[in-house]
Amino acid sequence: MIVDERFVTYINSLDSGNTELLEEIEAEALRQDVPVIRKETQSCLKLFLAMQRPRQILEVGTAVGFSAILMKTYNPADCKITTIENYEKRIPAARANFRRAGMQDDIELLEGDAGVVLKQLSGPYDLIFMDAAKGQYIHFLPEVMRLLAAGGMLISDNILQDGDIIESRYAVIRRNRTIHRRMREYLYALTHHEQLVTSVLPVGDGITVSSRIM
Numbered sequence: 001m002i003v004d005e006r007f008v009t010y011i012n013s014l015d016s017g018n019t020e021l022l023e024e025i026e027a028e029a030l031r032q033d034v035p036v037i038r039k040e041t042q043s044c045l046k047l048f049l050a051m052q053r054p055r056q057i058l059e060v061g062t063a064v065g066f067s068a069i070l071m072k073t074y075n076p077a078d079c080k081i082t083t084i085e086n087y088e089k090r091i092p093a094a095r096a097n098f099r100r101a102g103m104q105d106d107i108e109l110l111e112g113d114a115g116v117v118l119k120q121l122s123g124p125y126d127l128i129f130m131d132a133a134k135g136q137y138i139h140f141l142p143e144v145m146r147l148l149a150a151g152g153m154l155i156s157d158n159i160l161q162d163g164d165i166i167e168s169r170y171a172v173i174r175r176n177r178t179i180h181r182r183m184r185e186y187l188y189a190l191t192h193h194e195q196l197v198t199s200v201l202p203v204g205d206g207i208t209v210s211s212r213i214m
Contacts (some may be wrong), residue, residue, distance in 0.1 A: 015039055025064065025069065044209075054075065057128075058083075060084050060114050081108070085109060126153070128148055135183070137159075138182045150213075151211070159186070195212055196211065
């Protein structure tokens with residue numbers, strides 16, 4: 001927990017909720033220990049969608065399709081979403097959820113390693129949402145920058161790693177040290193990139209919001 005749990009509980013109590021279908025998908029995912037974006041992150045994403053009104057969206061990391069459906073549902077503009085997933089066991093669930101939402105024609109699911117799939121895309125995308133393997137964000141960044149439209153927005157989730165990001169690498173569990181190092185590299189790259197203006201926000205498990213300079 002990055003922000004005091006009482007604040008999070010209160011903030012979430014103000015949330016107006018999602019559609020019945022999204023609530024169902026979220027509950028199913030949590031019962032099966034499938035991670036979905038946190039309530040606070042959902043609220044921020046809805047805000048950015050309202051501000052940006054993106055028509056072409058790229059998501060890196062589909063899981064069971066919750067975030068893609070949320071973005072399609074709450075984007076005021078008509079949009080197409082391309083989403084990438086590498087974990088074979090979650091792909092059928094995502095496709096089934098897209099059909100449940102009647103969005104199978106508007107959300108294209110690409111199967112495979114994002115590092116490979118990204119190279120095959122041409123873009124540009126008005127909004128890119130990164131929510132995949134955290135240790136790979138830094139490796140995805142060159143292709144993401146190639147695909148991000150001028151004036152486009154890049155949102156990256158889970159960047160504070162439940163607070164571990166501020167710890168010394170020696171205070172982090174050994175198996176997490178590579179991810180810790182790579183995420184720090186990613187945050188530095190975003191905040192010092194000459195083509196991006198980036199804010200790091202302690203929302204949920206931490207997000208970065210980057211706007212590409214036009």
